[in-house]
Amino acid sequence: MENKLKLAKEKLIVALDVDTGEAALDLVKKLSTQVGMFKVGMQLFYQAGPDIVKRLKEAGVRVFLDLKLHDIPNTVAQAARGLTALGADIINVHAAGGTAMMRAAAEAVREQAAALGRPAPRVIAVTVLTSIDPTAFQYELGFTCDIQRKVADWALLTRQAGLDGVVASPREIAVIRRACGEDFLIITPGIRPAWSVAGDQKRIMTPAAALGQGAGYLVVGRPITGQADPAAAAQKIITELAEVL
Numbered sequence: 001m002e003n004k005l006k007l008a009k010e011k012l013i014v015a016l017d018v019d020t021g022e023a024a025l026d027l028v029k030k031l032s033t034q035v036g037m038f039k040v041g042m043q044l045f046y047q048a049g050p051d052i053v054k055r056l057k058e059a060g061v062r063v064f065l066d067l068k069l070h071d072i073p074n075t076v077a078q079a080a081r082g083l084t085a086l087g088a089d090i091i092n093v094h095a096a097g098g099t100a101m102m103r104a105a106a107e108a109v110r111e112q113a114a115a116l117g118r119p120a121p122r123v124i125a126v127t128v129l130t131s132i133d134p135t136a137f138q139y140e141l142g143f144t145c146d147i148q149r150k151v152a153d154w155a156l157l158t159r160q161a162g163l164d165g166v167v168a169s170p171r172e173i174a175v176i177r178r179a180c181g182e183d184f185l186i187i188t189p190g191i192r193p194a195w196s197v198a199g200d201q202k203r204i205m206t207p208a209a210a211l212g213q214g215a216g217y218l219v220v221g222r223p224i225t226g227q228a229d230p231a232a233a234a235q236k237i238i239t240e241l242a243e244v245l
């Protein structure tokens, strides 16, 4: 069981969606024995500033920098260069930015990492946000195919652009695997244990079910960080994961 708990820990990424560096570091202190990686998103990065990534790296943790870059290729490449210099382990862009933008990001990251003499962070692409349901996808965003088809197409585009993987709902893991193969990284937010509330997430799955589908990593935010005892919530999740490993 101990080995399974270790493996489960490696699968878990906790979203540090808080306003200050101090709050983020406090969560890291409480959770670092149970969590393999921490995610810095827009909420923390825009308020605490880029230095938070360096502080987390100094604290010895792995960092997924989830800023979802989406702009013209040159702008995204220059931004990706900056994020690489901060020392993130994974960065991301939006697949909707297209292949030229994704290729530019991947190339800039490789060049910058080589110039700094460091391993390059993995670069992945966000497909369809897990907060989008089929109605919004069709009637607000105007897509005529279903979400699964679009996610599979964008995942393939991402792979062809030379990126390492995608962010998607666990509900799309099977179609992504069929399109992109077993060695393609799939990071899944939209994780909701049976005892938690969905909130704004629409395409959700429990931790055990997502792992059963073959998720590379599971991103969990509020079901852990929104609890009075985040460490106890994280422990419940890794125990649930260990049971299916």
Ligand SMILES: O=c1ccn([C@@H]2O[C@H](COP(=O)(O)O)[C@@H](O)[C@H]2O)c(=O)[nH]1
Binding pocket: 015, 017, 041, 126, 128, 129, 130, 131, 167, 168, 189, 190, 191, 201, 219, 220, 221, 222, 223
């Ligand atoms: O499609 C996506 C892409 C990114 N996210 C991010 O993951 C976490 C999820 O947090 P919860 O509190 O567990 O809902 C959050 O930081 C999002 O920005 C996503 O949810 N869906």
